[in-house]
Amino acid sequence: MPVRSSNSRVLKWPDAQTVREAVVRWVQQIAQQRPEVARIGLFGSYARGDWGVGSDIDLVVIVHHTDMPFIRRALDYDTRGLPIGADVLVYTEDEWQRMLQEGRFAPAIEREALWVYP
Secondary structure, eight states: OOOEETTOOOOEEHHHHHHHHHHHHHHHHHHHHOTTEEEEEESHHHHHTOOTTTTTTEEEEEESOOOOOOHGGGGGSOOOOOSOEEEEEEEEEEHHOOOOOOOOHHHHHHHOOOEOOO
């Protein structure tokens, strides 16, 4: 979580290296615990390098298969160990491929993502 400097009211937000190292540790844990995970990518401001105070971590998780509804999937991924808040989007491989062909969102993520796993 952001920490308050002892001599200031300004929040010190974690830098990109701190966030990326935490994401790598988180991804390693997830990959060990969840064999259905095919890929995990960091996207958004921390991937682009334009993060600032208030930025969160944006993660996309691609799984081989799930029967869980999309709206509930992210609840299975505990992000409390990350230094700041995180948004997790979970798609199946089929959904992701369809989105790459038919939409703008997935191709944009593909272009900017730092694929941490595999």
